[in-house]
Amino acid sequence: MRNRVASLDILKIVSIFFIVIHHYALWTKWNFPSGFSLDKLTVQTMLIGGKLGVNIFVMITGYFMIHSSVKLKSIVQIWLETTIISLIIYFFLVLNSHIKVNFEILTFIRRLFPIVFGQYWFVTSYCLLYLGIPFLNKLINSLSKRLLKYGIILGFLVLSIYPFIYYDKGLTFAFPIWFAFLYLIGASIKIFELELRKIPYRKLFVSLSCLFFVGIIINIILQILFSNTELKITKLLKFFGWSETIFYTKDSSPLLLIMAVLIFVIFLKADIKSRKAYSYLARASFGVYLMQSAPWFSVNYLWPVLVNASRLDNGLLILIYGFFCTALIMIAGIILYSLIYPVINFIHFLLNNKYNDLEKVFYKEKGEK
Numbered sequence: 035m036r037n038r039v040a041s042l043d044i045l046k047i048v049s050i051f052f053i054v055i056h057h058y059a060l061w062t063k064w065n066f067p068s069g070f071s072l073d074k075l076t077v078q079t080m081l082i083g084g085k086l087g088v089n090i091f092v093m094i095t096g097y098f099m100i101h102s103s104v105k106l107k108s109i110v111q112i113w114l115e116t117t118i119i120s121l122i123i124y125f126f127l128v129l130n131s132h133i134k135v136n137f138e139i140l141t142f143i144r145r146l147f148p149i150v151f152g153q154y155w156f157v158t159s160y161c162l163l164y165l166g167i168p169f170l171n172k173l174i175n176s177l178s179k180r181l182l183k184y185g186i187i188l189g190f191l192v193l194s195i196y197p198f199i200y201y202d203k204g205l206t207f208a209f210p211i212w213f214a215f216l217y218l219i220g221a222s223i224k225i226f227e228l229e230l231r232k233i234p235y236r237k238l239f240v241s242l243s244c245l246f247f248v249g250i251i252i253n254i255i256l257q258i259l260f261s262n263t264e265l266k267i268t269k270l271l272k273f274f275g276w277s278e279t280i281f282y283t284k285d286s287s288p289l290l291l292i293m294a295v296l297i298f299v300i301f302l303k304a305d306i307k308s309r310k311a312y313s314y315l316a317r318a319s320f321g322v323y324l325m326q327s328a329p330w331f332s333v334n335y336l337w338p339v340l341v342n343a344s345r346l347d348n349g350l351l352i353l354i355y356g357f358f359c360t361a362l363i364m365i366a367g368i369i370l371y372s373l374i375y376p377v378i379n380f381i382h383f384l385l386n387n388k389y390n391d392l393e394k395v396f397y398k399e400k401g402e403k
Contacts, residue, residue: 039308039313040306040307040308040309040312041301041302041304041305041306042094042097042098042301042302043312043313043315043316044301044304044306044312044316045090045094045297045298045301046090046091046094046316046319046320047312047315047316047319048087048090048301049086049087049088049090049091049094050087050091050319050320050322050323050364051083051087051319051360051361051364052082052083052084052086052087052090053083053084053087053088053323054083054322054323054326054360054363054364055080055083055356055357055360056080056081056082056083056084056085056086056087057084057326057327057332057337058080058337058341058343058356058359058360059077059078059080059081059083059356060081060084060283060337061332061333061336061337061338062077062337062338062341062342062343062344063338063344064077064344065344068260068261069257069258069261070254070257070258070261071257072349073347073348073349073352074257075250075253075254075257075349076349076350076352076353077352078253078257078278078279078282079249079250079253079282080353080356081279081282081283082246082249082282082290082293084282084283085282085283085284085285085287085290086290086293086294086297088156089216089290089291089294090294090297090298092160092163092213092216092217092220093216093217093219093220093223093294093295093298094220094298095160095163095164095217095220096216096217096218096219096220096221096222096223096224097220097221097223097224097298098220098224099167099171099217099221100171100174100175100220100221100224100225101171101224104164104165104167104168107382108164109161109164109165110382110385111378111382112149112157112160112161112164113149113161114378114381114382115320115321115324115374115378116148116149116154116157116324117146117147117148117149118374118377118378119321119324119325119328119374120145120146120148120153120154120324120328120329121145121146122374123325123328123331124141124142124145124328126331127330127331127335133335135330144329145329148329149161153329154324154327154329155209156323156327157324159209159210159213160213162210162213163210163213163214163217166210166214167217170214170217170218170221171221174218174221174222179225179226182218182222182225183222185218186218186219186222189215189218190288190291193207193211193212193215193286194286194287194288194291195288197284197285197286198274198276198280198284198286198288199274200274200275201275201284207285207286209285212285212286219291219295220298223295223298223299223302227302230299230302231299231302231303233299233303235300235303238296238299238300238303239300241296242293242296242297242300245289245292245293245296246293248289249281249282249289252281252289253278253279253281253282256271256276256277256278256279256280257278259271260277260278315368318367318368318371318372318375319364319367319368321367321368321370321371321374322363322364322367322368322371325367325370325371326363326367336363341359343355343356343359
């Protein structure tokens with residue numbers, strides 16, 4: 035159990051790394067010509083990390099929580115970290131004379147309550163999921179393995195495949211529902227763990243590699259097709275709402291979903307000695323996500339101004355620079371999080387005696403504590 039926890043702590047760190055490098059590719063102001071190019075292919079391939087990392091992170095929650103109890107301390111921790119980091123980044127922008135962001139009371143209120151106002155879409159969706167875990171656990175644990183498999187197949191068809199035909203947020207797709215499905219997959223990995231551990235590494239790595247290269251081939255084909263707008267097939271793809279990077283950036287991408295499951299199982303099988311450092315770095319990595327994803331800061335300053343990779347014109351340099359900047363941001367973010375960590379712990383200490391009372395309010399039944 036300790037080894038398994040260690041490997042999944044490391045996987046959390048990897049998932050955040052994936053997300054950060056996705057933001058590097060997503061928010062840099064590239065200027066690629068229409069059609070196929072190796073530079074554009076390099077950048078678009080790095081987009082794979084975003085939804086891949088999100089899928090993995092939520093599935094890990096399902097794996098650990100399916101037989102566990104929800105603790106309000108955990109969601110309060112997420113709330114505190116998100117709020118504190120949101121305010122720190124906001125005041126950094128306001129007080130920095132070189133950036134010239136003016137203080138606005140309405141913006142301040144949104145930064146003060148970032149989860150309520152959806153300033154971090156991932157955190158808001160994750161908190162909604164977390165509050166629903168007691169109900170999800172009751173449902174999942176009541177199902178037979180056969181029905182569990184049926185539920186995963188049905189969810190895959192409805193939530194992952196169908197949105198590629200018609201995608202409409204709020205109708206055919208919603209983040210809380212998608213997160214609930216990811217939670218179901220993570221919980222199922224826990225339930226079917228013995229069977230999954232028997233899958234040979236070679237089969238897992240070959241499958242993952244094949245999917246990765248299939249994604250690249252599809253991306254190349256779509257680059258070429260979308261540069262020829264008069265083709266009937268291009269018009270048809272546009273009718274369905276497709277783009278060059280649909281398999282990398284679509285929230286419910288079946289390609290990234292299956293790859294996330296394969297990566298999860300690979301790490302699950304890994305025999306890694308448990309260390310407290312892994313657990314702390316996994317927690318600190320979430321703080322890194324919050325820092326580099328802060329509203330306005332990420333889109334308008336960090337990636338296009340500070341990192342400014344758009345000045346590069348070589349695919350290999352773009353790739354190396356992207357990994358270097360991502361690693362640097364991870365290290366710097368972990369250091370900054372370590373400075374904030376004592377403040378968060380002190381607030382937890384003050385609230386410690388209140389958690390049990392709060393849990394009684396939210397979860398009245400003894401079995402849900």
